Structure formats: C-alpha cells, structure tokens
Amino acid sequence: MSIKKKLRSSEWFNSDNKKMNFVHRSWLRNQGYPDDYFEGKPVIGICNTWSDLTPCNGHLRQFAEVVKRGILEAGGFPMEFPVMSLGETIMKPTTMLFRNLASMDTEESIRANPLDGIVLLTGCDKTTPSTLMGACSVDLPTIVVPGGPMLSGRFRGEQIGSGSMNWMVKEKQNNEAFTDADFREAEVCLARSIGHCNTMGTASTMSTMVEALGLTLPGFSSIPAADARKKMYAQLSGRRIVEMVKEDLTLSKILTREAFENAIVTNSGVGGSTNLIIHLTAVAGRVGIDLKLEDFDIHGSKIPLLVNLKPSGKYLMEDFYYAGGLPVVLKNLMPLLHKEVITVNGATMAENYKDAVCYEEDVIRTLESPLKKEAGIAVLKGNLCENGSVIKPSAASLHLMKHTGKAVVFETMEDYHERIDDPNLKIDENSVIVLKGVGPKGYPGMPEVGNVDLPAKLIKKGVRDMVRISDGRMSGTAGGTVILHVSPESSVGGTLALVENGDMISLDVEKRSLELLVSDEELQKRKQSWKAPEPRADRGYVKLYIDHVEQADKGADLNFLVGGSGSKVERDSH
Structure with a gap:
C-alpha cells in the first residue's frame, strides 16, 4: 500500500x-x-x-x-x-x-x-x-x-485480588488478628507475576x-x-x-x-x-x-x-x-x-x-442472564453537588441506596486519620461520613481516598459499609456505598464546604438525588463566613496545576490543554 x-x-x-x-x-x-x-x-x-x-x-x-x-x-x-x-x-x-x-x-x-x-x-x-x-x-x-x-493471587488456598485485598487490611487486623508475618506472606502471594492489578x-x-x-x-x-x-x-x-x-x-x-x-x-x-x-x-x-x-x-x-x-x-x-x-x-x-x-x-x-466464543458463562454473562440487570455509574445531582457527583451501584450496598443520616465531618484527610478511630467519636452505622479537601485543587490532585476505612469500633461490631461522601476519587479495586467526585469541590466553595457535624444528608440513588437538608438561608449564612483554604503549593508544576485544573465533572484536565491542536501545528524549525 x-x-x-x-x-x-x-x-x-x-x-x-x-x-x-x-x-x-x-x-x-x-x-x-x-x-x-x-x-x-x-x-x-x-x-x-x-x-x-x-x-x-x-x-x-x-x-x-x-x-x-x-x-x-x-x-x-x-x-x-x-x-x-x-x-x-x-x-x-x-x-x-x-x-x-x-x-x-x-x-x-x-x-x-x-x-x-x-x-x-x-x-x-x-x-x-x-x-x-x-x-x-x-x-x-x-x-x-x-x-x-x-x-491471580493465591493465599492459603484462597484466590485473592491485588488491590481488593488492600481494603481488607484493617478488617483483618481487627477481626482476624492478622500478624506482621501473615501480611508479609500475603504480600508475595498477592502480586506473584508481572502486570498491573488483576481485578x-x-x-x-x-x-x-x-x-x-x-x-x-x-x-x-x-x-x-x-x-x-x-x-x-x-x-x-x-x-x-x-x-x-x-x-x-x-x-x-x-x-x-x-x-x-x-x-x-x-x-x-x-x-x-x-x-x-x-x-x-x-x-x-x-x-x-x-x-x-x-x-x-x-x-x-x-x-x-x-x-x-x-x-x-x-x-x-x-x-x-x-x-x-x-x-x-x-x-x-x-x-x-x-x-x-x-x-x-x-x-x-x-x-x-462477531466470532467471539464464551468458555465460562459464570464469568461472562449474556444480556438475557446478567449478573445484575443494571450496573454502570449513577450521576447524582442536588444542592450538595450542583455540578454532579457519581456512585457505582454495582459495588454499593442495596440497603444504603436510599438513606438519610447525620453527617460526621472531616475537614481534611489529616483530620480523618487523627479522629476516625477515636472511641469517643460520635458515629454509628447510620451516619454519613463526609470528607472534605480531597478534590482536584484542595488536596491537590484528587486522591483515591473516597472509600475511607470505617471506624475500628464499628468494624468490630460487624459493620461492613456506610455512606461516604467526598470530592475525591476511589480506587477501581474498591467497593462500598461511596459518593465521589462531588463538584464543585469543597476547596473552591462548593456546598460540600458548608456541611457541619449533625447535618442531615439524604441520598436517593434511584432518583439521582443527593441533598443536604439545610435551608437556603442557613447555607447562605455559612457561605458568607466561609474562607478558602490556603493553596498547598506556591511554586512549580503543583502551583500550575492548582491554578489551572478544571473540576471533576470536566475531567480535571488543565484548562489550557483542552482541545487538540493536531499534528499540523508544528514548532518553529531551526
């Protein structure tokens, strides 16, 4: 040719x-x-x-x-x-x-x-x-x-997935008394060949x-x-x-x-x-x-x-x-x-x-016999996420898909780590964990922390899932009833920034709704007293990123990179 x-x-x-x-x-x-x-x-x-x-x-x-x-x-x-x-x-x-x-x-x-x-x-x-x-x-x-x-990972006769096992560490420490030796053994069994995560x-x-x-x-x-x-x-x-x-x-x-x-x-x-x-x-x-x-x-x-x-x-x-x-x-x-x-x-x-053949129907189903009738991503709207947020229903708990609970607020990731396992923290399985400051600009970089671990005291009680809301992301290897990518993020003054401990939050995935049950008057009052956090960088690429990154609903690209110029646009020759 x-x-x-x-x-x-x-x-x-x-x-x-x-x-x-x-x-x-x-x-x-x-x-x-x-x-x-x-x-x-x-x-x-x-x-x-x-x-x-x-x-x-x-x-x-x-x-x-x-x-x-x-x-x-x-x-x-x-x-x-x-x-x-x-x-x-x-x-x-x-x-x-x-x-x-x-x-x-x-x-x-x-x-x-x-x-x-x-x-x-x-x-x-x-x-x-x-x-x-x-x-x-x-x-x-x-x-x-x-x-x-x-x-596939193999550990003590069980098939385990790289990535998914990571989210079980805290549970195994608290409920199965895993030792350091147990975890060292699992490390090698988990990632036993070249390649990326096997989930x-x-x-x-x-x-x-x-x-x-x-x-x-x-x-x-x-x-x-x-x-x-x-x-x-x-x-x-x-x-x-x-x-x-x-x-x-x-x-x-x-x-x-x-x-x-x-x-x-x-x-x-x-x-x-x-x-x-x-x-x-x-x-x-x-x-x-x-x-x-x-x-x-x-x-x-x-x-x-x-x-x-x-x-x-x-x-x-x-x-x-x-x-x-x-x-x-x-x-x-x-x-x-x-x-x-x-x-x-x-x-x-x-x-x-057209000629593809299935060799194991329990692994790959047909449209007539799916694992679940509806999967994919649900996009939520409401006063808590004016520009949208997302949830993955196939990885969430059915009983939490429609839920109203009191907010337990963590202003930053550091605040979460400091207080989540405090035995005096006022939280139960009906609470809604709210994590702020992990969006594109606020962290910066929008980390995969939206599926934060539950409090140790609730894990010990057998609680496996709670509603969690943040302006961050979640690892694809993780699961749970986790609302992510809240936009606008808290660090630019989105409604997420105004949530306080004890506020009631209503989630209804079927209706695609996520609402903070606080009056407009009260939110306006909070907005007037809100102050933006100090940027976490003042030089180099990270400052460039903070200054120009778009919000999650737009893909978090830098605003000056959107729109391809094509190979016909060349740099000046020598």
Whole structure:
C-alpha cells in the first residue's frame, strides 16, 4: 500500500534544507542506522512508560523490543522514547496530580520529534489516560499496547485480588488478628507475576477502555501480562502501526463521539472503575468532543453487568481471559453499541468481535442472564453537588441506596486519620461520613481516598459499609456505598464546604438525588463566613496545576490543554 500523504519525518530527514537533513541524520548515524532508514521509512515512536518505580509496568522494557520487531518487519523505523511514568502504588501524594504533566510530556515528545506514528506502551492506572491524552493533542496514527494484568493471587488456598485485598487490611487486623508475618506472606502471594492489578480496577478498566474505543488489536486488553500471547499481540501491533501510517488512520478518525459512547456502555458491562469518568472525559476534551457527566448516566446507567469480576463479583482478570475476555463482552453488548465505528485494524467493531466464543458463562454473562440487570455509574445531582457527583451501584450496598443520616465531618484527610478511630467519636452505622479537601485543587490532585476505612469500633461490631461522601476519587479495586467526585469541590466553595457535624444528608440513588437538608438561608449564612483554604503549593508544576485544573465533572484536565491542536501545528524549525 502506498503512503497517502507525505511523511511527517521527511521534514527532518528529506526536506529542501540540506543542512538540517545533514545534521539530523548525522547524529543518528552514531547508532549505526543504514542509509535506507532515512529514505522514506515511516518513523514509529514507541512511547514507553517503563520504570523501576512503576512495578505494574516493569515488563514494558521487554515489550518495547517485541514491538520493534513488528515495526521492522513491516518496513518501519522504530524509535523508543521515555515519558514520565506514574506508579500508582508508589507515588505521593497521588498520581492523579501528575496525569496532566505526563500528558504534556507525551504530547511535546511526539510533537518535537520526527515521528509518523505512535505506539503507546501502557499499564498502571494513569499511564494509559495520560499518554492517550498527549497523543490525542497531536493526532497522529496511534495504537495502544496495554501491559496486561497479573496472574491471580493465591493465599492459603484462597484466590485473592491485588488491590481488593488492600481494603481488607484493617478488617483483618481487627477481626482476624492478622500478624506482621501473615501480611508479609500475603504480600508475595498477592502480586506473584508481572502486570498491573488483576481485578477490574482502574488499570484493567483503562485497558478495557482503549479496546472499547477501538485503539488496540481485538482481544489484546484481556490477556494477562505473563501470557506469551501478550508479546505476540505486541509484535502484531508493531506491524499494524506502520500500515496505519500508510493509511493515514489518525486518532481523530477513530475517536468519534460514537466510540466514546461505546466505551461508556462497555465500562458498565464489565463493572469498571468510576475513574473511567474522569479519564474518558479528559481524553474526549483533547479531541474536541464535549462529553458531559450526564452522558455516563444516559448511556451507561441502565446497562446490565455481564462480568463477574472483583470488586463487583468473585473472579479475577485471569479467569476473565480464559472465559473469552473482552471480545465476548463486546459481542454480547453489540445490540447496545455503535457497530460500524472504525478501529485501529481498519475493521468495524461488529466485524472484529462477531466470532467471539464464551468458555465460562459464570464469568461472562449474556444480556438475557446478567449478573445484575443494571450496573454502570449513577450521576447524582442536588444542592450538595450542583455540578454532579457519581456512585457505582454495582459495588454499593442495596440497603444504603436510599438513606438519610447525620453527617460526621472531616475537614481534611489529616483530620480523618487523627479522629476516625477515636472511641469517643460520635458515629454509628447510620451516619454519613463526609470528607472534605480531597478534590482536584484542595488536596491537590484528587486522591483515591473516597472509600475511607470505617471506624475500628464499628468494624468490630460487624459493620461492613456506610455512606461516604467526598470530592475525591476511589480506587477501581474498591467497593462500598461511596459518593465521589462531588463538584464543585469543597476547596473552591462548593456546598460540600458548608456541611457541619449533625447535618442531615439524604441520598436517593434511584432518583439521582443527593441533598443536604439545610435551608437556603442557613447555607447562605455559612457561605458568607466561609474562607478558602490556603493553596498547598506556591511554586512549580503543583502551583500550575492548582491554578489551572478544571473540576471533576470536566475531567480535571488543565484548562489550557483542552482541545487538540493536531499534528499540523508544528514548532518553529531551526
């Protein structure tokens, strides 16, 4: 197939500026490249999020070499480059603070270099949306190679999920007398192979998202990291990106509004993380699609839950793959999807998944026999969240879906840690835990703390869930009746900032309502005396973030990054 348009890399290597051609080519010659590498081969950038500090992506250094093989086989010129890697399990205060920075790193690395197509090597939670956001802002042919989940954890004869086990530590300490030795043993059993979390947490949700958007080869996202087929698909992805450059199949041609709606439906069908909302919204913003919070409710809240995976079910990602993986889910959901959207392999969604076969129906259900009739994300509105908040009903407790209780307020995360286990704290199972100061600007970075642990005294009584409300996020590996992403956040003066101990709060998920039962007059009085907290940074990137980050309902991107400028906008030449 001939190349449809002039290669972008030719501006560096084969332009009318002979001096600059000489400079660019001669310096690359020290790597031993022969003449034909500079004579019309598509240059493919391999954007690698490998890092020793990102254990979930620790195998991507190997994967880059496999991708290179595929690129070379297809006649391309592979060029690997690093970008900021975001290790969810290691970084402080939260990787979400740096998602936008990593997207800027990705965008500018692509834009500034002689690249014709891009392969994104992703894995841990934020490495997928950050690199995709950056790539969207340049709009070249792009394909995603997701790193894959770990193998299932095994501990004392029980199958355990990485991530989900984390939220059981306090309970096991209080109710099962777990010792330090017990936890050390569990650590190794929990994370026993390469890869990211093996539940349908945020990492698996993000890899599911990119396949549902049409950005991976069909079936790629479900394969465990340790499975040899993962490398095979990585090699095939290297071959395919060269063809995508020849076809000029750019991101903007794949990422249509219909593709985003497919991702919303798919997320509901698999019981994916609430974090999809904030990331998918940000990605859409980079390609100029106005994806609103309400779209997640309109398109996703009535979708049946088809996948029986933790935290909404009992199985893990390895079981999901053996049962047939995402191809089966997409085939089963096809009546609810936009079937004719194009994907990276040049075929439509319907063509890609029509032959998928399910091998274990207890893991992947049909539309006629779902795990739950309605899953997805419910978007709540009310005076406590004027611009919206979200809850994941499939991970919540049925008896708390309609609930009224007294607020027990924690002004900051530090305040929560200091008082939550105080035996004198006035709190019971009917109370509503309210956590302030953990939104995009307030923390800053909007950490995954919305599913805060319950008080030790209530855990000992057997209480397993309570209504919890915050302007923060929640790990996709977690569950509970947790209201998240309250917007506007407390630190900018949203109503959440005005909640006081003892206030009554009413939640009605069916009616999509979240109300603070305080009169408008009283709220206005409180508003007049409210003072904004001091910003937590006065220099560097964190100050830039605080000054420019948008609210959760808009994807928490930086306001000056919204709207992709496209690869046609180049930096000045030498």
